[in-house]
Amino acid sequence: MLSKRIIPCLDVRDGRTTKGIRFKDNIDIGDPVEMARYYYEQGADEIVFYDITASHERRGIMIDVVRRVAETIFIPFSVGGGIQTLDDMREVLLAGAEKVSVNSAAVRAPEIIAQGAEAFGSQCIVLGMDVKHVGPAERLPSGYEVVVDGGRTYMGMDALEWALRAERLGAGEICLNSIDADGTRDGYELNLTALISERVAIPVIASGGAGRPEHLRDVLTSGKADAALIASMVHYGTYTIPEIKTYLKGSGIPVRIAW
Numbered sequence: 001m002l003s004k005r006i007i008p009c010l011d012v013r014d015g016r017t018t019k020g021i022r023f024k025d026n027i028d029i030g031d032p033v034e035m036a037r038y039y040y041e042q043g044a045d046e047i048v049f050y051d052i053t054a055s056h057e058r059r060g061i062m063i064d065v066v067r068r069v070a071e072t073i074f075i076p077f078s079v080g081g082g083i084q085t086l087d088d089m090r091e092v093l094l095a096g097a098e099k100v101s102v103n104s105a106a107v108r109a110p111e112i113i114a115q116g117a118e119a120f121g122s123q124c125i126v127l128g129m130d131v132k133h134v135g136p137a138e139r140l141p142s143g144y145e146v147v148v149d150g151g152r153t154y155m156g157m158d159a160l161e162w163a164l165r166a167e168r169l170g171a172g173e174i175c176l177n178s179i180d181a182d183g184t185r186d187g188y189e190l191n192l193t194a195l196i197s198e199r200v201a202i203p204v205i206a207s208g209g210a211g212r213p214e215h216l217r218d219v220l221t222s223g224k225a226d227a228a229l230i231a232s233m234v235h236y237g238t239y240t241i242p243e244i245k246t247y248l249k250g251s252g253i254p255v256r257i258a259w
Contacts (some may be wrong), residue, residue, distance in 0.1 A: 003254045004220045005045040005227035006244060007205060008234055010035055012051050012065060012081075030235075033068045039234070040073040042241040045256055047073060048101070048175065048205075048229060050128075051081030063095050070096020078175075080128050089116050093124065101175060103128035104148035107155055107162070110169055117170025126205075127171040131159045131192060132179045144192055151179055160195055167200050174200065175229065177207035185211025185232050188219040197224035205229055213239065213247035220253055 010032045036047050049069060051062055066079050079092045080101030089100045100120075106113050106127060116125045130151055136143040144159035163174055176196055178189035188209045197204040206225035210216060216228045233239050245255045 002226070003045075003256045004225075004248070005205075006216070006241060006248075006255065007046045007048055007227055007229050008035075008039040008044050008241070009048045009050065009207065009229045009231045010069075011231070012049060012062070032065055033072055035235075036069045036077075037072045039241060040075055043245065043257070044075060044241055045227070046076040046078065048078045048080070049097075050079075050101070063091055066092055066097060067095040078126055080126070080175075085112070086115055086119055089120060089124075093120060099124050099126050099173070101126040101128040103130065104153075106166065107146060107148050107157065110165065113166055113169040113171050117172070122170050122172035125171050126173045126175055127163070127166040128175045128177070129159060129163065129196075130177050130179055133189070133192070142195060144195070147179060159192070160199060163196050163200055167202055171202065173203045173205065175205040175207055176225075177229075178209060181209030182207075183232060184209055187211065187215040188223060188225075188228070190218060190223045193219055193223035193225050197226070203227065211238075213244050216244060217248060217251045217253060220248070 012032050070077055076098040078099035078101050079097040080103060083089060083100055083102050084105045092100050102112055113125060130147045131144045132147050133143060134140060134145045139156055140158045142158050142160040146155045146157040146159055146162050148155055176193060178192055181189045186209055188206050193206045203226035205227040206219040206223055207229035210230045210233050219225045219228055245257060248255045
């Protein structure tokens with residue numbers, strides 16, 4: 001069985017790591033380069049970096065921060081936010097990232113997924129999804145709606161249908177974030193995660209809601225996720241990555257122990 005990945009997420013705004021709850025009330029929590037180095041040294045399997053206002057502000061990603069983080073760590077590094085074109089993807093990959101994550105731009109122009117997969121390989125293309133539970137409707141049979149622009153714009157798109165389409169277009173991985181659970185530390189949205197994980201053949205990273213190691217256990221088992229994104233529970237020093245991985249290993253979940 002493949003090891004489950006534990007992935008700290010750095011949301012960055014104006015060159016600083018920030019954290020909020022359900023995409024609101026963000027506060028400054030530190031320097032992304034220093035935090036990335038700290039998590040790398042603790043045994044993180046990957047790092048995810050999101051420029052959280054780039055899409056809403058219709059600007060490019062802060063490539064200098066990407067380059068500095070990539071020079072600091074030696075594990076896979078995924079970057080998202082403000083990536084609109086193949087040139088944007090190329091710039092991020094040349095700056096040292098292994099993967100690019102497309103979210104708002106892919107919803108508005110899905111061909112960017114296919115173009116990126118053809119140019120750089122599916123393994124480099126991550127579909128980022130911000131999803132809100134709204135209840136089943138004719139246009140939203142799963143009851144989950146895709147939201148873009150950092151949680152600002154509801155698109156009337158069914159989350160499951162979009163995940164399946166993106167997979168067909170060439171996405172190599174999905175990072176699935178529940179807006180309802182984001183930053184709450186009350187646990188991942190297990191129903192949403194299992195819904196997507198069971199239907200796509202590509203890896204799914206669960207995001208939003210991690211507060212205790214038990215939450216990771218649940219989403220990696222009941223939620224069927226291949227990896228779990230974490231933020232608040234490590235950003236605020238409540239748990240360390242070694243503590244989380246030791247708990248998961250003791251729960252029978254395969255993880256990479258590197259210390």
